[in-house]
Amino acid sequence: MSTVTTKPARGIGIRRKTTKAKVPNAVWGLIGIVVFLGIWELLPALGIVKPEYLPPASEVLVALAKDFTLTAFWLAVGETMLAWFIGLLVAVLLALVLGLVIGMSSFLRRATNSTIEFLRPIPSVALIPLAVLLFGTKIESSLMLIIYACFWQVLIQVLYGVADVDNVAMQTARSYGFSPFQRIRDVIFPTMLPYLMTGIRLGAAVALILAITAELIIGSPGLGKEIQLAQSGGAIAGMYALIVATGLLGVLINVGMRLVEKRILSWHVSVRGEIIA
């Protein structure tokens, strides 16, 4: 009911505001970025922060531009992204299979609940020493942390998704003699997909954080290791440039995952809804 009553008011609100706001949001956003870079440029220039510790934005951006022309930089990006991708993929597959098995049986759901709730909040970085002991500075160390952290994100979402399946639809499928495989493919999967996509999106962000963390702390190859090397080598502008690069990588992953989600769920009400309403 409430959506019906709110609609006219919302319409009026928007109309009034659009006539008032002449500057589009993108322009404001650009102004925001320029102001941010301006403050960054001024802080060391005015001597508020020592330039040795925080080089001005212009210097960092030049270093970043130089990085973009170096093969070594792209190799490091590639290594980070490889760990990110493999880790995320393995975590999603594991969580999907286990989530389906557990979610489809109410017995298993109840029996595993306490264990899952207990294991989930354990911070993945607690495993760093174990990873070092087992794998040293190889990519497996990063993978172990990434898989552990992403697995729970995706598993929880899959469990929610399977629990959300409409009972009537499930019973209908059963009385029409759907095989278990057909039930998974045609009834459970479509209901679960939005949840799964949320899990993957969250997992993708977490995977990048852990990939960089592992590289930074353990020293497995990738951008994080380069940051650590730049820092210990005193190449401060270079270090800031790499940090900005990891941030840009994070933005790219976020935007990319949101696009993929929209694409895959284009049939779903949550994405389609605005057009109908």
Place this chain on the structure above:
Amino acid sequence: MKTLTSLLYILALPVLLILWWILATAGGASFFVPTPADLVKTFIDTWIGERMFTDVLPSIRRLLIGVVGAIILGVLLGLLVGLNRTARAITEPVFEFFRALPPPVLIPVLMLLVGINDGMKVAVIISGAIWPVLLNTIEGVRAIDPVQNETSRSYGISGFARIRYQILPSAMPTIMAGIRQCLSVGLILMVISEMFASSSGLGFAIVQFQRSFAVPEMWSGIVVLGLIGVIMSFIFQWIERRVLRWYNGLKEVENAV
């Protein structure tokens, strides 16, 4: 009877897993995995006593200061920015960048700017954990039902009263989701800021154990971190249930209809 079966459901799998662990290590512990008895003994020897005060409690104190600081700053800034359309548009790209920036890369930066001390670790926790709270507060304030806003305006509710009784409650479910993320990010940052540059604290102690191949001690440290994570999550869930009681009730009613 009912409580008995639910207790059985809660305990059965953990007990099975521990039994399996006991059996698997019974034929002599491997180098990497200690036996449960060993682990319990090492845990008590290592953590109950002096280390509690030199490593565990200081770490937890830094974590608490950092997380509380991040929540307070995040909500205040989020209200300021979220209530103003232009401020939202100006800050959005910059905030999105900082949200996407993996927080651990801030450690080398803050090591330079603040130096290696307690303040640096708290600063790392705040600067990494603030983003989920800040962005969720902005989003929560933005998504408030316009009818609610207009009702407040026509009743002349404004200023502090409006924030306290209308804005904060309506944004609370979103803010709480941000705080949940903030807690886990905070814990991660506490550990790795100590692993990266420190001479005390949980993260430092665990890495020390690993470097000297004191494997059971290292595992006991992992258990301590796990326990902190689990306890924090339980405390958070308890608070969330209390704070959002009205909201959960409301959703139940909506779903029932």
